[in-house]
Amino acid sequence: MREPVIVESKAHTFYIKKRGIPKGCEQCLRGTKAVLFLNGICQNPKHCWWYCPISEKRKGKKDTYINEIQISSKDQILHELKAINAKGMSITGGDPLYEPNLKITLEYIKFIKENKGKKFHIHLYTNGLNFSEEIAVKLARAKLDEIRFNPSRENWKVIKFALNKSMTVGAEVPVIPEVEYVENVKEFIFYLNKINADFINLNEFEYCLPNSQNLKDRNFKLEAGTIASVKNSREYAIKLIHDIVPKVSIKIHFCTIIAKDYWQLRERYLRRAKTIKLPYEEITRDGLLLYALLEGKKRDIKEFYNLLLNELKIPQNIFSHEATNIKLPIKFVLEEFFMDLLIQHNLKGNIIEMTPFRGDKYHQITEKTPIKVFKEEMGLNDY
Numbered sequence: 001m002r003e004p005v006i007v008e009s010k011a012h013t014f015y016i017k018k019r020g021i022p023k024g025c026e027q028c029l030r031g032t033k034a035v036l037f038l039n040g041i042c043q044n045p046k047h048c049w050w051y052c053p054i055s056e057k058r059k060g061k062k063d064t065y066i067n068e069i070q071i072s073s074k075d076q077i078l079h080e081l082k083a084i085n086a087k088g089m090s091i092t093g094g095d096p097l098y099e100p101n102l103k104i105t106l107e108y109i110k111f112i113k114e115n116k117g118k119k120f121h122i123h124l125y126t127n128g129l130n131f132s133e134e135i136a137v138k139l140a141r142a143k144l145d146e147i148r149f150n151p152s153r154e155n156w157k158v159i160k161f162a163l164n165k166s167m168t169v170g171a172e173v174p175v176i177p178e179v180e181y182v183e184n185v186k187e188f189i190f191y192l193n194k195i196n197a198d199f200i201n202l203n204e205f206e207y208c209l210p211n212s213q214n215l216k217d218r219n220f221k222l223e224a225g226t227i228a229s230v231k232n233s234r235e236y237a238i239k240l241i242h243d244i245v246p247k248v249s250i251k252i253h254f255c256t257i258i259a260k261d262y263w264q265l266r267e268r269y270l271r272r273a274k275t276i277k278l279p280y281e282e283i284t285r286d287g288l289l290l291y292a293l294l295e296g297k298k299r300d301i302k303e304f305y306n307l308l309l310n311e312l313k314i315p316q317n318i319f320s321h322e323a324t325n326i327k328l329p330i331k332f333v334l335e336e337f338f339m340d341l342l343i344q345h346n347l348k349g350n351i352i353e354m355t356p357f358r359g360d361k362y363h364q365i366t367e368k369t370p371i372k373v374f375k376e377e378m379g380l381n382d383y
Helices: 023-030 074-083 099-116 133-142 153-162 179-194 209-217 233-247 257-276 298-310 336-344 371-377
Strands: 006-008 014-016 033-037 064-066 069-071 088-092 121-126 146-149 168-175 199-204 251-255 289-295 320-322 325-328 348-354 365-370
Touching (some): 006 233, 014 233, 023 033, 023 257, 033 074, 064 074, 069 074, 074 099, 153 168, 168 179, 199 233, 199 257, 233 251, 289 298, 298 320, 336 348, 336 371, 348 371
Parallel strands (some): 033 088
Antiparallel strands (some): 014 251, 289 325, 348 365
C-alpha cells in the first residue's frame, strides 16, 4: 500500500493528495468566501483565550462586521456578498454559538440561505463549550453546511452531536509548537477519525498584537523573516501530518499564515476590485486599484480639463473631474510630453494605489507616488 502524498497548494497550504480539503477552505483560498464576524463576545475559555488574535477594537464588543466593513443591518451583508461575488460565508467571533449569540446566528444563517439559495455555502466556528444536541438540530434546520470546532480536550465529545445532521463536521486548531500540545492534537485527530468526522484544519500559530505579550511570556519566538509566524509551528505541523496520515483516513489541511493573511485577502480583493472598478482605474495583481491623480488650483484644473477634452481628445467617460483634481488612467500620464504639460499648468501628478473600497471610512491609500518617481521605479524613463 502506497504511503499518502502530502501536496502543497499554490496558496502555500498543505493537504493529503486524493483526500482534498474542506469546502470552506476551498472557497477561502479562492476569495469567494465572505467572513461574518458576529461579535467579539465569547466565554473566554482557558484553552484558547491566551492566544486569541482578535483585536482590542473587536474583543468583547457587540459590533458586527462583514469582511472589513462594520454593519448594522442584514441587507448590508447582502450588499457585501454581491460586491465580492461571494459563493459562501463563514461565521466567526467571539463564539457564534455562545448562548447570548445563538439566536442571531440562526437568524443570519436562515436569512442568507433564503436570499442566496441552498447552494450558497455557510460554515461556522465554535469552541463548542455549550454545544448540544438541541443546538445541532437547530443549525441543521437553519441549513448550516459546515461546522468547525476548537474544543478543550474535556469537551471533544460534543462534536458527536453534530454528526449525521446533514452538515460537514470538522475541527480547526492552531499548531502550537510544543511537544505535549502536538501529541494532544495527534490524539484529537485519532478521535475525529474514530467518530467519522470529515476533516481537521490545522493553522500555523500566529503572532499578532493582541496576543504578543502572552506569547512572549510563554517564550514563543517570531519566525525569522516573517511578521506573524511563530517559530517552529510549520515544522511541527508538517511532521505531525507525516506521522499521522498513514494511520487515519480523515481530511487534513494545514493553512499557513501567508495563505490566511495574504492569499485569501488578495483573492477577495481581486473579486471586489472587478466589481467596483471605475473606468480610470486598473487592478494590480494584489487586487488594489491604481490610477493617476492630478491636483491643483481650481482655475488650473479647469484649464487642464478642457485641454484633455479638446486638444488631447481623451474621452470624457474614462476620467473623473472635480474642482481641484482630475483622475485618469495611468497610461496617459506616462508619456514624456505629459510631464511637461503638468509643469506648464502648475499641477502635481501622483500615481495612487488604494484598497478596493468606496467611502472614506474603509478605503485606504496604500501608496501615493509622484509620476516621475513611479516611472523610475517601473523602469519607464524612456517610455
